[in-house]
Amino acid sequence: MDIRFSGVSKIFYPDITALEDVYLEIPKGEFVYLVGPTGSGKTTLLRCITREVAPTRGQITVGSFSLRKISRVDLSIFRRDIGIIFQDFCLLPHLNVFENVAFVLEVLGAPPREVKERTGEILDQVNLWRRRFLYPPQLSGGEQQRVAVARAIVNAPSVLLADEPTGNLDLHTAEEIMQLIISINALGTTVIMATHNQYLVDAYRQRVIGIRSGRIVRDEKRGRYNLDGEL
Amino acid sequence: MGSFKYTFRDAARLVIRHWGLSLLTVLTSMSVFYLIGASVLLVLNTRHIVNIMEGELTIQAFLAPETSADVVAKKAAALPHVTKIAIITPEIALGRLQVRVEPRMPNVLGFLADDNPLPWSIEVSVDRADGVKGVAEALSVIEGVADVVYAVELAQKLANFSRFAGQFSVVMLLVAITASAVVLFNTIRISVYSKEEEIGIMLMVGATPTFVAMPFVIQGIILGGMGSLGASVLLSLSYNGIMARLKDLLPFLPFLERGMLVAKLGVILVGSGATLSLIASLLAVEAFTRRAMKPL
Numbered sequence: 001m002d003i004r005f006s007g008v009s010k011i012f013y014p015d016i017t018a019l020e021d022v023y024l025e026i027p028k029g030e031f032v033y034l035v036g037p038t039g040s041g042k043t044t045l046l047r048c049i050t051r052e053v054a055p056t057r058g059q060i061t062v063g064s065f066s067l068r069k070i071s072r073v074d075l076s077i078f079r080r081d082i083g084i085i086f087q088d089f090c091l092l093p094h095l096n097v098f099e100n101v102a103f104v105l106e107v108l109g110a111p112p113r114e115v116k117e118r119t120g121e122i123l124d125q126v127n128l129w130r131r132r133f134l135y136p137p138q139l140s141g142g143e144q145q146r147v148a149v150a151r152a153i154v155n156a157p158s159v160l161l162a163d164e165p166t167g168n169l170d171l172h173t174a175e176e177i178m179q180l181i182i183s184i185n186a187l188g189t190t191v192i193m194a195t196h197n198q199y200l201v202d203a204y205r206q207r208v209i210g211i212r213s214g215r216i217v218r219d220e221k222r223g224r225y226n227l228d229g230e231l
Numbered sequence: 232m233g234s235f236k237y238t239f240r241d242a243a244r245l246v247i248r249h250w251g252l253s254l255l256t257v258l259t260s261m262s263v264f265y266l267i268g269a270s271v272l273l274v275l276n277t278r279h280i281v282n283i284m285e286g287e288l289t290i291q292a293f294l295a296p297e298t299s300a301d302v303v304a305k306k307a308a309a310l311p312h313v314t315k316i317a318i319i320t321p322e323i324a325l326g327r328l329q330v331r332v333e334p335r336m337p338n339v340l341g342f343l344a345d346d347n348p349l350p351w352s353i354e355v356s357v358d359r360a361d362g363v364k365g366v367a368e369a370l371s372v373i374e375g376v377a378d379v380v381y382a383v384e385l386a387q388k389l390a391n392f393s394r395f396a397g398q399f400s401v402v403m404l405l406v407a408i409t410a411s412a413v414v415l416f417n418t419i420r421i422s423v424y425s426k427e428e429e430i431g432i433m434l435m436v437g438a439t440p441t442f443v444a445m446p447f448v449i450q451g452i453i454l455g456g457m458g459s460l461g462a463s464v465l466l467s468l469s470y471n472g473i474m475a476r477l478k479d480l481l482p483f484l485p486f487l488e489r490g491m492l493v494a495k496l497g498v499i500l501v502g503s504g505a506t507l508s509l510i511a512s513l514l515a516v517e518a519f520t521r522r523a524m525k526p527l
Contacts, residue, residue, distance in 0.1 A: 012527070047527075050435065054526035072440055072524055080437030092429055106237045107438035155436070 001063030001081065001158040001190060002027055003049060008058030010044055010214070018044040020214040022058070026192065028158070031185045033201050034194040035225055036211035042194035045211065046161045049192070050082055051075055062159070080108060083152030083189075085181075087164035089144045091136040091151075098123065098132040101150045108155060122150045126180060142173030149180055153189070160184060162193040166200060178204055201225035238442075242449035245422050253454055256418040260458025260508075261465070263411040264500050267404060268466040271496060272487075274400035279487050281360065281393040290355040290367050290381040291319075298375030300351045307355055310369050312362030317354040324349040350377070361390035411455070411504075412511045419451050419515040431523060440520040444513065451512030452505050459504025463497030 005024035011017050019041045026032055034042040047053040048060055051067050060067040065078045091100050102119040110118070123129045126146040136144055145165060152160060162181060166174035178200050185191045195201060201208060201224065208223030209216055246253045294303055300318045308316050319327075325347050357366050363381055371379045423430065433443050470493050474486055 051526050052435075072521075075524065076434070076437045076439040078437070079435060082437075084435055090428070090432060092432065103432075104436045107433050107436060107442060109442070112236060151436075 002061075003159070003190065003192075004059075004061045005045075005048075006059040006061075008048065008055045008060060010041075010048065010053060011056045017214050018053075019048070019055070022214075022216055024209070024216065024219075026190060028190055029185070029188045031182070031191045031206040032193070033206055033208045033223075033225075034192060034211060035196070035201060035208055036217075038196075040211045041214040042211055043163055044214075046163050046192065046194055049159070049161060050079065050084065080155060081158045083155070083157035083160040085145070085148050085152045085160070085162040085165045087167040089136070089148045091144060091147055093136050096133050096135050097128055097139070097147050100136070100147055101154050104151055104154050118154060122154045126150045140173075141168050142170075142176060145169060145173070145177050146180065149177060149184075153184055157189065159190045159192070162191065162195075164194055164196065166195065166197050171199065174200060175203075198225035238445040238449060241446035242453065245426075245446055245450040246453055249418075249422060249425065252418055252421060256414055256454045257458045257461065259414045260411050260455055260504065261461040263407045263414070264459040264462035264504055265465055267407045267503075268462055268496055268500050270400050270403040270407070272466070272470065272493075274396050275492070276487050277392070277396040280485060281396075283485050284360070288357060288360060288363055288381075290357070290363060290370060290379060292353050292355060292370045292373075292376045293378040293380070294351045294353070295375050295377040296350070298351070300353060303373055303375050304353050306373050307353055307370055310355075310366050312357045312359060312366055313355055314358045315356035317356075319352045319354055321347045321349040321351060324352065359390070360393060363390075408507065411458075412507055415451055415455055415508050415511040416515050418454065419447050419512045420519075422450060423447060423516050423519045427519075430519070434520065434523055440517070440524065443520050444516040447516040448509060448512040451508035451515075455504040455508025455511075456501060459500045460497075462504075463493075463500050466500075467493045467497060 003024070003026040005022045008019055008022040008024075009017070010019040022045065034045060036042055044053055048055055048067075049062060051070065055068075062078065063081070065074065067078075070078065092103065095103060098119055101122060102115050105115040105118060120129065123132055126149055128143065128146055128150065131139065131143065136147070139147065145168075149165070152162075160181070165181065166177055169177065174197060181191055181193065182204060205222045205224070208218070208220050208225070210218040210223075292303065292307065294300060300320075304316045304318055307313060328349070355366060355370065357363050367379050367381050370376055430443055434440075474488075477486060
């Protein structure tokens, strides 16, 4: 799914500008890093794509969906094609690893057999099959994030949004997660990843979009995290 | 099939996870539906008694000498609320008087047999107690009617009581239904808020609002249904006992027999309980999902 922002601005009440006049085009299958200081608008941009945030001005289209006016039913259908990884994992503590991942397929109405098979495949892919009966508090940070990744990709979304997915992890674990995300992108999934991790951005070079005070200040095809002290 | 299984499993989880609250809700809705059922039974019995008593309410119109009873009866029959008219000859009237008086004073009326002084009269039955006064007034102005006698106070009291019972039942019903709806609504809302995070994730991964709402609606129907079912069983068990006691205290009143009455009422109560729960649950969860899906 192509993603297009046309003159998107978002002003939170009373007058906090989170995004300002953003023009952006992300073709299907691309890997994009969003970099910028805290409060620069990275998360708002991601949340605009999931329509948790509605722009004050401008137009966002994702594939065939125009997000300006979308019904609740269409929004549900649209979101089925978007996977989200949060910095704080957002796992359900009362469900075990298997249930946390299977939950997505269940709410989408997949038949029980498919739920079992697909969840098994994904847990195998993220190396968590042997820990499937454990609960989130019994897992390490890296394992929890791998569960979150598994949950985000279990329904094979076209777009994967990752908001600081390595923020709470040590470097080794962060690399593991990064390789997982790269492998998902290699299968054709568009990935947009907001990050502060300079090492990962520089080690796995991809398109880099720099944001500051809600504005896109740079957009490089194979960029680095920090170029000459700028974003 | 997967959704179906998920919905029911999740609804059961909700009921069990908040078992204390679930129990309280079932008990509350049981009390409320018992109250509704009891007030319906009270009203049905009151109506039944009033109907029977109204059927026995008559107006006696005594005729002036030389008046044709048939002519007056025809005019009376044209009046509204009149259901039956009987012409009472002096002989019938005397016979009735003898039946009432002679058990206590034998042969005291024997001297009247040859020279019966009792007048001709017509006996008018009306369909409802609050129509008695109007019919009596209309009868009194018919030519040839000398006097009209009826149980003014009894008719008035019956009419008032019938009206009060109707109004009381409506008020009881409204209060009970509101109380039950509020309790169910709050229970479901607490369940919804306890799953706030889960619902947020469900909506983010593309679950429809209807899918999100279904387990809560089923939870509501389970709780409301159990409450109303419990109330129906309790009503059924207690009705006979209460009626037996009332018949001892008020043997002259014709109460309704249990028969199919309580069973029918039970079905209505369970149906109403489930419907009410459905509406309360939908309102509780719909407000939440609408807010959750609204973009900032």
